[in-house]
Amino acid sequence: MKQFIRKADIILFIVLVIVGLAASAALTLSHGEAGSSAKVIIESGGDLYARYPLAEDRTVVVPAPKQKAVDAPEADPDEAPSAQYDYYNVVVISGGTVSVTEASCKNQVCVKHGAISGPGESIVCLPNRLVVRIDNGSEKGGGYDSVTS
Amino acid sequence: MTQSPRKTSARKSLSASFVARVGLMAALALIFSYVEAIIPYNPGVPGIKLGIANVVTVVALYKFGARDAAAVSIIRVVLAGLLFNGLFGMLYALAGAVVSLAGMILLNKTGLFSVTGVSMAAGVLHNLGQLLVAAALIEDLRIFFYFPVLMFSGIAAGILVGIASALVLRVLR
Numbered sequence: 001m002k003q004f005i006r007k008a009d010i011i012l013f014i015v016l017v018i019v020g021l022a023a024s025a026a027l028t029l030s031h032g033e034a035g036s037s038a039k040v041i042i043e044s045g046g047d048l049y050a051r052y053p054l055a056e057d058r059t060v061v062v063p064a065p066k067q068k069a070v071d072a073p074e075a076d077p078d079e080a081p082s083a084q085y086d087y088y089n090v091v092v093i094s095g096g097t098v099s100v101t102e103a104s105c106k107n108q109v110c111v112k113h114g115a116i117s118g119p120g121e122s123i124v125c126l127p128n129r130l131v132v133r134i135d136n137g138s139e140k141g142g143g144y145d146s147v148t149s
Numbered sequence: 150m151t152q153s154p155r156k157t158s159a160r161k162s163l164s165a166s167f168v169a170r171v172g173l174m175a176a177l178a179l180i181f182s183y184v185e186a187i188i189p190y191n192p193g194v195p196g197i198k199l200g201i202a203n204v205v206t207v208v209a210l211y212k213f214g215a216r217d218a219a220a221v222s223i224i225r226v227v228l229a230g231l232l233f234n235g236l237f238g239m240l241y242a243l244a245g246a247v248v249s250l251a252g253m254i255l256l257n258k259t260g261l262f263s264v265t266g267v268s269m270a271a272g273v274l275h276n277l278g279q280l281l282v283a284a285a286l287i288e289d290l291r292i293f294f295y296f297p298v299l300m301f302s303g304i305a306a307g308i309l310v311g312i313a314s315a316l317v318l319r320v321l322r
Binding site (some may be wrong): 004005006008010012013017019020021023024027041 | 215261262263265266269270273293294295296300304308313315320
C-alpha cells in the first residue's frame, strides 16, 4: 500500500464521473421519450378502439361513434376517408410520433394539436369523442418495484 | 503485497488454512451484511447501499489474493441472500459480485490503482451487474434510467469502502 490515492485512481474517477454525467445527460435529453414498448391507445366514444405499438408506422381511420351508429364498414385504405365517412378522424403513427392529420369536425382542434410522442400525452377530438394517447406499455403492475424484493 | 502466505502453501485446491481463513472472513462479511440490513434507511432507489461487507472482500483480495476474495464474496452474497435479502436480491447481488470481482481482480493485476481506485471501480461494476440482471429479469431496458444514479452511488460507496479497506490493510500489515 503505497499511497491512498494514485494518479490512475483520479483518472478512473474522472472517467467514471464523465460516463455517469453523459448517461444522465442522455437520459435527460431523451426524457419523456417513450420506450420501445410504448403503445398508442385510441379510444372512441369512451371505449377502447385500438392499440398499436408506437414504433410501427401506420395510418388509422377511426370512424366516430355517431358514424358507427349508422353503418360502420371497415375502412378502405384505397379510398379517401372523407368519401367513406361523414364523421371520422385519421390518426397517423409515424417515426415514434402520433398525430391526427384529418378530422371531420369543424374546429379541427385535434389536427392543430400537432404530433405527440411522449408517454402520457394525448390528443382529444371532442366532436368525434376520440382520444388518442400514448401509454408506456407497462401494464403488468406498472412499476419496477413489482419485482425488486 | 498480494499473495504472501498462499504462495508458500502447496497449491492444493482446498487447504485447511484456506478453508479456515475464508470461513472466518465470510462470517465477518456476513455480520457486516447483517448490520447493513438492519440499518433502517431507504434511499428510494433499490440498489443504493454502502456495501460495508465489501471491505472484507477488498481486504481479502489484497491480503490473500483473488481466490480468497472470490470465495468470501460469493459465500457472503449467497448466505446474505438466503438470510436477509430474498432470492431476487440474491440474484442481483450475485451478478454484481461476480462482475465487480472480475473488475477488481483485473484492475489489481494492472498495479496502477490504489485500493481506493479498485474499490471504486468495483462499486460501479457491482451496480452495473445488478442493473443488467434487473434488465434481463424485468425484460425492460427502461430500467437503465437508474444507471446514472447507480453509477454515482457506486462511485461514492466504492470510494468509502476503499478508504475503509485501505485503513484496515494499513493496520493489518
